[in-house]
Amino acid sequence: MQPENGAGFGIKDASKPMRLKLIACEILYREISFLVSRSVNTIDIAFLTKGLHDVGRTRMTARLIEAVEAVDESRYDAILLGYALCNGGVVGLKAKSIPIVVPRAHDCITLFLGDRAKYRDYFFANPGTYFKTTGWIERGDGLVQSGPGSGNDAAPGFPEKNRTYEQLVAQYGEDNACYLREQLDRMKHYTKLAFIETGIEPDDRFEKHTEELARSSGWQYEKLAGDLSLLRRLIDGDWAEEDFLVIRGGNEIGFDYGEGIVKAVPPAPSVSGT
Numbered sequence: 001m002q003p004e005n006g007a008g009f010g011i012k013d014a015s016k017p018m019r020l021k022l023i024a025c026e027i028l029y030r031e032i033s034f035l036v037s038r039s040v041n042t043i044d045i046a047f048l049t050k051g052l053h054d055v056g057r058t059r060m061t062a063r064l065i066e067a068v069e070a071v072d073e074s075r076y077d078a079i080l081l082g083y084a085l086c087n088g089g090v091v092g093l094k095a096k097s098i099p100i101v102v103p104r105a106h107d108c109i110t111l112f113l114g115d116r117a118k119y120r121d122y123f124f125a126n127p128g129t130y131f132k133t134t135g136w137i138e139r140g141d142g143l144v145q146s147g148p149g150s151g152n153d154a155a156p157g158f159p160e161k162n163r164t165y166e167q168l169v170a171q172y173g174e175d176n177a178c179y180l181r182e183q184l185d186r187m188k189h190y191t192k193l194a195f196i197e198t199g200i201e202p203d204d205r206f207e208k209h210t211e212e213l214a215r216s217s218g219w220q221y222e223k224l225a226g227d228l229s230l231l232r233r234l235i236d237g238d239w240a241e242e243d244f245l246v247i248r249g250g251n252e253i254g255f256d257y258g259e260g261i262v263k264a265v266p267p268a269p270s271v272s273g274t
Contacts, residue, residue, distance in 0.1 A: 017041050018078065020043045020044070020077060020078055020080055022036070022046070022079075022080040023068065023080070023083075024082025026139050030200050031112075032082055034228075035228060035232050035235050039236050041235065043080075046067055048063065048064070050140055061090070061092050061093070065094075073098045077099075078100070080235065081093070081100065082231070083103075084102075085262055088255065090102055090253050092252055095252075097248075101245070102253060102262060103230055103231075104244060105230070105261065111230055112228075114229045126222075128189055129191075129194050131194050131196060132195050132206075133198065133206075133226070134201055137209055137210070138206070191219055192214075193210055193220070194224050195207050195210040196224045197223055198226035200228075207223060245260070250266070
């Protein structure tokens with residue numbers, strides 16, 4: 001039986017540079033761009049809009065499948081996913097002639113903190129915490145365009161929280177309004193806003209933005225030290241099985257309800273005609 005990761009999958013020697021295709025969420029833009037610039041591997045990147053998180057699992061998965069199928073696999077050694085499980089958005093992606101690699105993480109906060117155990121421990125010790133990063137702010141809050149409180153994200157201090165469902169439908173459409181309403185309802189249980197500083201911030205405006213949102217919402221504020229080691233290992237080809245799932249040969253990404261988070265699901269056997 002072949003191991004889930006590494007040997008037996010035809011991946012080139014990790015000590016030699018590889019050519020990789022990386023499909024990633026745009027909230028990781030700054031971090032990934034920095035790490036790719038320092039990698040020995042040759043990496044072509046396709047960033048997908050943060051808005052995929054707002055359209056539901058089915059549509060998100062369909063868009064990711066489209067992005068994977070658009071890759072010219074003859075040019076690459078593997079396809080990397082700059083995503084976590086993301087409410088099941090990566091489930092159903094299928095590897096063909098080259099491997100697909102995805103971090104074992106429930107959501108992107110693990111990618112920013114660098115370790116799912118670290119995230120789990122913080123989560124249980126600090127319930128009711130909402131996280132912000134440079135990417136979530138500039139790709140969601142609209143800080144660069146409009147400054148804090150611009151209203152482009154269902155976050156504390158933004159006017160969406162005071163709008164009726166009918167008003168949300170009129171502005172965003174029914175599907176997005178349902179998602180926003182769900183997120184806004186969850187906001188009622190938050191008491192803290194945490195900014196994850198990854199070390200690639202150009203200045204302190206993202207941190208100040210987060211502090212202002214916390215203050216305007218009457219929430220606690222905390223700055224956390226980020227860790228890009230998990231993303232770095234994804235990009236550099238250091239795919240240890242405990243932290244990454246590597247699939248190929250027709251296998252799909254599936255749910256793992258244990259510690260693995262994601263697992264390889266073999267293709268269904270073909271049914272012969274009678």
